[in-house]
Amino acid sequence: MDATTPARSKPEYRLDRSHAEFVRAGKVIPGGVNSPARAFGAVGGEPPFLDRAEGAYLYDIDGHQYIDYIGSWGPMILGHCRPEVNAAVAEALAKSPSFGAPTVREAEIAEEVAAAVPSIEMVRFVSSGTEAAMSAVRLARGVTGRDKIIKMIGHYHGHVDALLVSAGSAVATLGHPNSPGVTPGAAADTILVPFNDASAVASAFERYPGQVAAVLLEPVAGNMGCVPPRPGYLERLRELTTKHGALLFFDEVMTGFRLSYGGAQEYFGVTPDVTCLGKIIGGGLPAAAYGASKEIMSRISPVGPIFQAGTLSGNPLAMAAGLTTLRLLKRENPYPALDRLAERLEDGLRRAATDARVPHCVQRVGSMITIFFAEGPIHDFDDAKRSDTALFGRFFWELLARGVYFPCSQFEAAFLSSAHTEADIDHTVQAAREALLAARG
Structure with a gap:
C-alpha cells in the first residue's frame, strides 16, 4: 500500500x-x-x-x-498472566496477603537486585515509584547535608511535591509548582534544566555552589516519549556530580530490568550513586525500591537517622511476583x-x-x-x-x-x-x- x-x-x-x-x-x-x-x-x-x-x-x-x-x-x-508468576502469587496468597513482618522472599529478591544492578549493594522496598523517588531524594539530602535537587524538564518521578514542578524560562532556574496544592516552598529547592544538556547542569552547579544534593533523571526519558541520552551525556553527569560532591540519581522505574537485566546503567555503562526501581521489580503488583552502596543505605532507619517506613513495603504477593519475574528474566534472557x-x-x-x-x-x-x-x-x-x-x-x-x-x-x-x-x-x-x-x- x-x-x-x-x-x-x-x-x-x-x-x-x-x-x-x-x-x-x-x-x-x-x-x-x-x-x-x-x-x-x-x-x-x-x-x-x-x-x-x-x-x-x-x-x-x-x-x-x-x-x-x-x-x-x-x-x-514477560506478557500477561505468565503461569510461573501467577503460581508464585497464588502460593503466597494461600499463606497470607500481608504480614507486616519480615519474610524470606524479601531477602531473596534483595539479593537478586543487588547482584543485578551495578549501583546497588543494599535496597529498601516500598510500594510505588513515587514513594521510591520521594524516599531517595530524602536520602540524598540526608547523606550530603544539602537541599537542592537538579531535575530534568519533562522527566517524571511520581507526584512528589518537590518533583512535580514545571520549567522556568532560564536554562537553570528554580522550579515553580505544577499543581495546585504544591506550595512554592516545596518546589523551591528543585532546579530545572533541559534533558541532554550537560552544560546546563554544569551552570547549575556553578550557580548554587555546595548546595546541590543530587542530579536526578531518567537515563532514558519515558514520560515525554522515548528520548535517549546523547552520546557522552550520562558520562558527563557522572563527572560533574563527582566533581561537585553531589549524588547521581537514576530513576530506573521504567528502564530497570527492561533495557538489560542490570537496567540502563548496565546498558550504557554508567553507574549512578542511587537508583530507583519499580514496575518490573513487582512483576505487575505494586512494588518499587531504591538502593545504593552499603555506605549510603546504612544512613536509613533503623540503622541510621534518615526515616522511611511503610506498612505494606515488601508485601509478600508483590515479592513473589517480582522475584519470579526477575528469575525468569535471568534464566531466559x-x-x-x-x-x-x-x-x-x-x-x-x-x-x-x-x-x-x-x-x-x-x-x-x-x-x-x-x-x-x-x-x-x-x-x-x-x-x-x-x-x-x-x-x-x-x-x-x-x-x-x-x-x-x-x-x-x-x-x-x-x-x-x-x-x-x-x-x-x-x-x-x-x-x-x-x-x-x-x-x-
Whole structure:
C-alpha cells in the first residue's frame, strides 16, 4: 500500500458497555479513573474498560481484543498472566496477603537486585515509584547535608511535591509548582534544566555552589516519549556530580530490568550513586525500591537517622511476583529477542509514516519505543512538544479500532514484551499504515 491507496474502512468499533461503566465510575471516582493517564485526556474520548489479559493481548468488556503495547505501563515484560508468576502469587496468597513482618522472599529478591544492578549493594522496598523517588531524594539530602535537587524538564518521578514542578524560562532556574496544592516552598529547592544538556547542569552547579544534593533523571526519558541520552551525556553527569560532591540519581522505574537485566546503567555503562526501581521489580503488583552502596543505605532507619517506613513495603504477593519475574528474566534472557522485535516495529512504523507522508521521528532504546509526529531527532521536552498531538490522537483511535493498544499520549513510551510475536508486529505495522492514512485527513 502506498500513500495514494485509501485506507481500509476500520471495523465497527463500539464501547457501549465501557461507556456505561465510565459514567458509573465518574460518579464516585474523580474523572472515572484512578490515575490521570487512564482518562484518555490527551487523545479525547473515553477509555475501554478492560476485563482480562493473556500474553500480549488485552480484552475489554465490549468484546474487543488488542495487541498490548502498554504492558501496564512497563511491568509486563514477560506478557500477561505468565503461569510461573501467577503460581508464585497464588502460593503466597494461600499463606497470607500481608504480614507486616519480615519474610524470606524479601531477602531473596534483595539479593537478586543487588547482584543485578551495578549501583546497588543494599535496597529498601516500598510500594510505588513515587514513594521510591520521594524516599531517595530524602536520602540524598540526608547523606550530603544539602537541599537542592537538579531535575530534568519533562522527566517524571511520581507526584512528589518537590518533583512535580514545571520549567522556568532560564536554562537553570528554580522550579515553580505544577499543581495546585504544591506550595512554592516545596518546589523551591528543585532546579530545572533541559534533558541532554550537560552544560546546563554544569551552570547549575556553578550557580548554587555546595548546595546541590543530587542530579536526578531518567537515563532514558519515558514520560515525554522515548528520548535517549546523547552520546557522552550520562558520562558527563557522572563527572560533574563527582566533581561537585553531589549524588547521581537514576530513576530506573521504567528502564530497570527492561533495557538489560542490570537496567540502563548496565546498558550504557554508567553507574549512578542511587537508583530507583519499580514496575518490573513487582512483576505487575505494586512494588518499587531504591538502593545504593552499603555506605549510603546504612544512613536509613533503623540503622541510621534518615526515616522511611511503610506498612505494606515488601508485601509478600508483590515479592513473589517480582522475584519470579526477575528469575525468569535471568534464566531466559529475552533481551536480544526483544531488541529484534522492537527493531522490526521501529522500521515498520517508520515505513508506515513515510508512506502516509506525515512528519515523524521514531525513537527506540531496547524494547521502549515512540513514534513522534514531528521532525526529529527529539532530544528534550521542547523538541517533543513540537509534535502534532492532534494527529497522534486520531492515529491512536484508528489503531485502537484495528486492535492495537498504543499509549494514549504522544508523550508516553510504548513497551514490548517477550510474549509478542513477529506476527503481532506485522499486524501492528499494517494497522499503523492504515491508521495513518485515515488519520492524516
